[in-house]
Amino acid sequence: MSKRILTHLAKQDAILAAVIGAAGPYTVKADLQGTPFQALARAIAHQQLHAAAANTILTRFINTVGGGTFPTPEQVLAAPDTLFRAAGFSGSKTAALKDLAAKTIEGVVPDRETLLSLEDAAIIERLTQVRGIGRWTVEMMLMFQLGRRDVLPVDDFGVRNGFRLAYGLRKLPAPKALALFGERWAPHRSAAAWYLWRAVELHRDGKLPKPGASTRLPRLRRAVKRLKKAVRNAGRRVALKN
DSSP states (O other), X not given: OHHHHHHHHHHHOHHHHHHHHHHOOOOOOOOOOSOXXXXXXXXXXXXXXXXXXXXXXXXXXXXXXXXXXXOOHHHXXXXXXXXXXXXXXXHHHHHHHHHXXXXXXXXXXXXXXXXXXXXXXXXXXXXXXXXXXXXXXXXXXXXXXXXXXXXXXXXXXXXXHHHHHHHTOSXXXXXXXXXXXXXXXXXXHHHHHHHHHHHHHHHHTTOOXXXXXXXXXXXXXXXXXXXXXXXXXXXXXXXXXX
C-alpha cells in the first residue's frame, strides 16, 4: 500500500517526490484506541499543552473522575467541576469535556462502529458540534486514528510551513490556495500532508532537497472564475437538453 501511495504522489509532483526520497517510507497506521469519546477527551486534554503535562492531567482525571478507569460520559456529567480543577483542567476544558459527554449520550458523537462507517465530511460535521473540538482536531483523528487516506489539513501551520520550505516560497501559502494545489495529490492527501511535516524536520537537519523549479500557487480569483464558468456551462447544457 505504501509503495502505491508514494508512486502516485511522485508521479503527480516532482518536488514532493524529492521530499519523499529524503524522508523515507510512509509509516502512518490507524490507531483508534478506545471509543471516540475517549479519543476526543484525550484530544481536549492535549490542546495547548505539552504531551507530558497533558498525560499527567489525564492520569489524574482517570483516577479522580473514573476511579482508576477512563471515565464514562455519565461519570463526566455527574462529576463536580472541583474534580476537574483538581485534575488540572481549566474551566473551558471542563465545559468542553462535559459537552462531549452530553453529545456522546445524545448520539451526536457516535460509537466506534458508526464512526467507521461515516464519510470524512460527515464525521467533521458531527464532531465539530462539540464545544472545543474544531476541524483541525477532527482532521488529526481522521488521519492518525481512523487511517483516512485523503485528508489535507490546510490550516495546520506545520503543513503550510513544510510546503513553504519544500517549494521554496517566501510566505506561507493561503489555506485555500494550498487546498487547490493539493488536489493533484488526491486520493492520498493524508500522506502528502505527512511528508510536508517531514519537510520541516528535513529543513531543520539540513537535508531538505532544493526545489528543482519555482512553484506558483493557484490564484483564487481565477479558480473561482473557472468554477463559475463551469457551473454556467453545465446549466446551459441542461437547458439545451430540455
